[in-house]
Amino acid sequence: MPADNKDKVTILKLRKQxxxxxxxxxxxxxxxxxxLMADNAGVDWIxxxxxxxxxxxxxxxxxxxxxxxxxxxxxxxxxGANRAFTVGDLPYMSYQVSNEEAVRNxxxxxxxxxxxxxxxxxxxxxxxxxxxAGIMVMSHLGLTPHTRAKLGGYRVQGKxxxxxxxxxxxxxxxxxxxCTFLLLEGMPRESxxxxxxxxxxxxxxxxAGDKVDxxxxxxxxxxxxxxxxxxxxxxxxxxxxxxxxxxxxxYVNEVRDLKxxxxxxxxxxxxxxxxxxxxxxxxxxxxxxxxxxxxxxxxLKVENDEVISTAKNMIRSxxxxxxxxxxxxxxxxxxAQNYLTSNNGENYMQIYNAVKTExxxxxxxxxxxxxxxxxKPDEFSKIVAN
Numbered sequence: 001m002p003a004d005n006k007d008k009v010t011i012l013k014l015r016k017q018x019x020x021x022x023x024x025x026x027x028x029x030x031x032x033x034x035x036l037m038a039d040n041a042g043v044d045w046i047x048x049x050x051x052x053x054x055x056x057x058x059x060x061x062x063x064x065x066x067x068x069x070x071x072x073x074x075x076x077x078x079x080g081a082n083r084a085f086t087v088g089d090l091p092y093m094s095y096q097v098s099n100e101e102a103v104r105n106x107x108x109x110x111x112x113x114x115x116x117x118x119x120x121x122x123x124x125x126x127x128x129x130x131x132x133a134g135i136m137v138m139s140h141l142g143l144t145p146h147t148r149a150k151l152g153g154y155r156v157q158g159k160x161x162x163x164x165x166x167x168x169x170x171x172x173x174x175x176x177x178x179c180t181f182l183l184l185e186g187m188p189r190e191s192x193x194x195x196x197x198x199x200x201x202x203x204x205x206x207x208a209g210d211k212v213d214x215x216x217x218x219x220x221x222x223x224x225x226x227x228x229x230x231x232x233x234x235x236x237x238x239x240x241x242x243x244x245x246x247x248x249x250x251y252v253n254e255v256r257d258l259k260x261x262x263x264x265x266x267x268x269x270x271x272x273x274x275x276x277x278x279x280x281x282x283x284x285x286x287x288x289x290x291x292x293x294x295x296x297x298x299x300l301k302v303e304n305d306e307v308i309s310t311a312k313n314m315i316r317s318x319x320x321x322x323x324x325x326x327x328x329x330x331x332x333x334x335x336a337q338n339y340l341t342s343n344n345g346e347n348y349m350q351i352y353n354a355v356k357t358e359x360x361x362x363x364x365x366x367x368x369x370x371x372x373x374x375x376k377p378d379e380f381s382k383i384v385a386n
């Protein structure tokens with residue numbers, strides 16, 4: 001049995017932070033490098049949020065996100081987060097239908113490497129079923145994106161004493177059902193503080209002020225990688241999106257201006273190795289460069305009809321030994337087409353290159369004066385050797 005990671009953040013540490021009034025730090029992550037950076041930065045917990053639909057997948061909301069989307073990200077994050085506590089966000093309609101489906105999908109998150117799952121809304125029966133299955137649950141109240149239409153859109157919740165009391169009653173019922181911690185989203189700090197002070201479990205906030213037990217921020221909001229909108233509660237710590245855009249623009253310009261790659265980017269090979277093992281390669285390279293220059297200078301092109309004609313001539317020569325009947329001649333187009341389209345197109349390219357080479361050689365012949373000379377065998381051998 002593998003030994004426990006002593007640095008791993010556990011539920012015991014998270015509870016102790018609430019007792020000692022130490023703020024807990026959370027952030028979202030959707031892939032391996034994001035999780036690795038968050039883990040190295042020292043965050044306490046990472047949410048693999050269904051917000052990936054908007055930040056990563058290009059959706060306008062979280063509603064289209066599927067369990068497959070979430071599990072793929074969860075596995076990647078689990079590989080990068082060796083220390084932080086991890087929470088998988090159950091997406092829309094992955095838990096609403098039945099207790100059985102909620103438990104099964106929650107279990108898939110645990111198998112993907114998550115420590116707990118998050119469930120939106122006052123889903124007391126679902127939360128109890130998942131907890132009874134031995135899985136830790138983070139409940140999510142306040143502004144809940146899955147039910148934003150019912151809430152009248154993305155609106156701040158708990159703005160009156162009555163609204164705050166309703167959310168508190170929901171939170172207490174979820175705590176009684178066994179949920180391990182609570183996330184409050186989009187509400188005044190006073191309402192969130194009142195709820196946090198009346199619960200025994202840790203209460204974290206995203207846009208819920210500074211009086212809760214800890215904070216959660218969407219990573220893309222925090223580092224400037226999400227441009228659709230910026231919520232009031234978000235603080236940009238850097239503009240990574242602008243930095244990446246600038247770097248990509250520099251890359252495009254340097255490639256086109258022949259500045260990249262340069263000498264420091266090349267792999268080296270010793271000159272003696274070139275002389276020893278690559279003489280044939282050098283000859284081929286010289287021939288390639290020569291043929292490319294001839295092809296360009298003389299605007300040599302190989303037409304498709306030429307390729308087909310050459311293929312037909314090749315097939316015709318193969319049948320010649322058996323006699324080329326009129327019926328075979330009629331089917332020659334079909335034979336040629338089948339040959340050229342088989343072998344994943346390699347046959348076509350072989351004929352194409354043969355036609356092109358013949359054109360290049362013919363061009364060279366036309367540019368040269370050929371002198372015929374009789375030589376003895378030993379003289380021929382010397383010429384070939386040189």
